[in-house]
Amino acid sequence: MEPKDDNISAMCKPSVGEAGRTGDWRDATPVIDQTKCIAAVKNRPACYLCWLYCPEGVVEAGVPVKINLEYCKGCGVCAEECPSKAITMVMHEENGK
Amino acid sequence: MSNVQIMTGNSAAAWGARLAKVQVVSAYPITPSTSVTETIANWVERGELKAEYVRVESEHSVMTVCVSASTVGARVFTSTSSHGLLYMHEQLHWAAGSRLPIVLCCINRGVGAPWSIFNDQQDSIAQRDTGWIQIYCRDNQEIIDSVIQAYRIAEEVYCPVMVCYDGFVLSHTMMPVDIPDAEEVCRFLPPYKPHTLLCAEEPRNINPVIFPWQRRDAEGVLRDGYMDMRWKLQHALEGSAAVIARTSRDFAERFGRDHGGLLWGYRTEDAELFIAAMGSIATEATTAADLLREQGVRAGVVGVRVYRPFPREEVRQAFRSAPAIIVFEKDISYGYEGALAADIKAALYGTGIAAPIHNFIAGLGGRDVKAHELAEAVRASLAAMAQGTRERQTWLNCVTE
Numbered sequence: 001m002e003p004k005d006d007n008i009s010a011m012c013k014p015s016v017g018e019a020g021r022t023g024d025w026r027d028a029t030p031v032i033d034q035t036k037c038i039a040a041v042k043n044r045p046a047c048y049l050c051w052l053y054c055p056e057g058v059v060e061a062g063v064p065v066k067i068n069l070e071y072c073k074g075c076g077v078c079a080e081e082c083p084s085k086a087i088t089m090v091m092h093e094e095n096g097k
Numbered sequence: 098m099s100n101v102q103i104m105t106g107n108s109a110a111a112w113g114a115r116l117a118k119v120q121v122v123s124a125y126p127i128t129p130s131t132s133v134t135e136t137i138a139n140w141v142e143r144g145e146l147k148a149e150y151v152r153v154e155s156e157h158s159v160m161t162v163c164v165s166a167s168t169v170g171a172r173v174f175t176s177t178s179s180h181g182l183l184y185m186h187e188q189l190h191w192a193a194g195s196r197l198p199i200v201l202c203c204i205n206r207g208v209g210a211p212w213s214i215f216n217d218q219q220d221s222i223a224q225r226d227t228g229w230i231q232i233y234c235r236d237n238q239e240i241i242d243s244v245i246q247a248y249r250i251a252e253e254v255y256c257p258v259m260v261c262y263d264g265f266v267l268s269h270t271m272m273p274v275d276i277p278d279a280e281e282v283c284r285f286l287p288p289y290k291p292h293t294l295l296c297a298e299e300p301r302n303i304n305p306v307i308f309p310w311q312r313r314d315a316e317g318v319l320r321d322g323y324m325d326m327r328w329k330l331q332h333a334l335e336g337s338a339a340v341i342a343r344t345s346r347d348f349a350e351r352f353g354r355d356h357g358g359l360l361w362g363y364r365t366e367d368a369e370l371f372i373a374a375m376g377s378i379a380t381e382a383t384t385a386a387d388l389l390r391e392q393g394v395r396a397g398v399v400g401v402r403v404y405r406p407f408p409r410e411e412v413r414q415a416f417r418s419a420p421a422i423i424v425f426e427k428d429i430s431y432g433y434e435g436a437l438a439a440d441i442k443a444a445l446y447g448t449g450i451a452a453p454i455h456n457f458i459a460g461l462g463g464r465d466v467k468a469h470e471l472a473e474a475v476r477a478s479l480a481a482m483a484q485g486t487r488e489r490q491t492w493l494n495c496v497t498e
Contacts, residue, residue, distance in 0.1 A: 005321040008255055008292055008329055009196045010307045014300055015315035020308075 017071065022056070026074030028089040030067055036086035040064040050078035050087065100276045106267035109237040109274050110176060110202045110260070111136035113244025115146050116282040117200075119174040121166035123151040123159045127181040128214045129264035130204040134176055156181040160188030160199075167197040168303060170291040172248065176202035178264060179220045183208065186224065189257075193228030193330060195304060196292060198251030198258070200244060201229075205376065205427070206264040207462040215463020216264040217427035218376060222404075222436045224259070228330050230337055231404040233375040234262040237272045239356045245282055246344050252289050253344075254337040256330070263377040263427075265463070277352050285351055338406045359408035360415055361400045364390070368397030370479060371419040371452075373441060375401045378425050378459065378466055385471035396475060401437060412444040422454045423478050425471060425493070429458050434490050453482045459493040470494065 012018050034040040038047035043063060051061040055077060058068040067078070079087040104112070110133045114122070122141070124134035140146035149171075151162045156177055163173045177185065182203055192199050203221045207213035221231060230250065234240045240262050247258040262268065295301060307323045314320050321329070342358035349355035363383045365371065370389070372382045379400035389396035399415045401408065416422060424438040433439060438456035445452075455478040460466040474493055481489060 002319055005311075005319060005325070007320070008333070009194065009303070010305060010321070010326055011293060011301045011303050012305055012314045012320065013316065014302050018302065018315050019306055020312070 022073050023070045028074045028091045030087050031090050033086045034064050036084045049081045053077050053081045101273050103271050104274050105269055105271050106237045106240050106262050107132040109241040113241040114174040117248045120171040121149045121173045123162035124175050125156050125159050127178050129268045130176045130178040156184040160185040163199045164192050167199050169295050172289045173199045178204045179206035182220045189227040192257045196255040200247045201259050203259050203261045204264045204268045213462040216266050217461045219428045221261045222428040230258040232260050235380045237274045249286050249344050250341050253340050254333050255292050256333050266377045334406045357402050359403040360411040363398040365397030369395045370421045372398045372423050374425045381468050384468035388472040407440050409444045413448050419452045422452050425457045425459050427460045453487040455489045457491050457493045
């Protein structure tokens with residue numbers, strides 16, 4: 001039999017995905033236009049305001065910038081902060097309509 | 098060797114914390130609790146007590162400091178009253194849910210509106226369902242002893258303990274108190290071992306979001322959901338009853354004073370009438386019982402020392418042969434009856450104990466309750482019971498028409 005949880009209060013080790021696949025919560029997906037993204041255009045590490053402001057830490061500050069959609073909740077902060085308006089939040093189609 | 102000093106209830110509480118060698122104290126002043134932590138602040142400032150005294154802007158922050166300090170392994174103390182306790186309400190839940198052995202002295206005071214600084218027990222009764230153990234003290238000796246006991250209980254079952262005593266009636270009244278020997282207290286009270294140690298080598302998220310269902314953590318271990326965690330708290334609170342009783346016995350063996358564990362009785366052996374009460378009004382009731390016996394009524398008193406966990410079995414045992422029960426209490430569960438009366442009735446359900454139970458709401462907002470008034474109330478109740486009134490709620494010394 002699987003052992004019982006021996007914690008007497010709720011706790012966990014901090015790690016990726018500890019709260020589950022939070023990407024499931026998303027109803028709008030950030031899409032990066034790499035022809036506008038400063039890091040991509042300059043082809044070197046630059047700007048990264050999306051990475052700085054992302055409350056979930058799912059933006060990878062590379063060249064090009066990538067967003068981990070397994071865990072991105074679709075809050076849109078990155079799109080709001082992007083100075084070159086390279087990120088668009090694409091709404092998901094509602095189910096059953 | 099005994100060291101008896103004349104002191105207030107608040108001094109006794111401060112001495113209890115000092116002897117328990119508390120390491121972190123945080124408080125926000127509120128009448129009538131203020132002098133507890135004022136005394137401690139003085140000791141800390143003089144270097145007589147090696148503790149961190151944290152000043153904050155509100156009682157909500159006080160309990161937040163207590164939760165944080167207890168989480169990283171410090172023995173923690175605070176005290177408050179009335180609105181201060183109510184302001185802590187959210188953090189009281191947080192402390193219990195985190196299973197932290199914090200000890201808080203609640204110096205019982207009425208709750209506004211309208212404003213009152215005077216005593217009743219509405220403040221702590223209103224915190225009944227937060228998951229804290231609640232002990233109600235009768236006198237200043239019991240206060241100092243209960244604070245010491247509270248740490249041993251809390252740190253064994255990992256539940257916070259509220260040591261409650263009546264504002265002004267005890268907090269500002271001086272009486273002889275035997276201060277236990279510091280080294281003897283150290284032997285009685287082992288050092289606090291936190292259930293979880295926060296350290297850089299093994300980082301943890303404490304109290305992350307928890308879901309309705311059980312879930313595997315990132316390491317693949319199946320973790321409890323919210324409800325499973327709540328059950329653990331309930332289980333711990335129920336299990337604490339035996340620990341409280343044992344701690345009281347161990348304390349009595351070592352220090353020679355027994356405050357009765359969960360429940361105490363006074364002249365109950367041959368009683369035809371049982372008075373039930375909590376705190377200083379229970380002490381007053383013992384005087385009333387003596388008066389009644391002089392007048393030919395065989396009265397006894399059952400004092401409920403621990404209100405949560407509610408001593409269900411002990412209550413059943415205490416009242417098993419009670420022909421009549423009268424509950425005096427300084428609180429009211431609005432729209433129903435006194436909280437203690439309601440719980441006693443619930444505990445007796447299905448046991449075959451069919452005594453009439455009358456409930457007196459007394460002393461709200463500091464209205465004086467004298468022993469002879471309790472005795473008169475008992476005689477009036479007995480007369481009504483003889484006429485067949487099985488249940489009755491009466492507001493003692495109160496304009497009700």
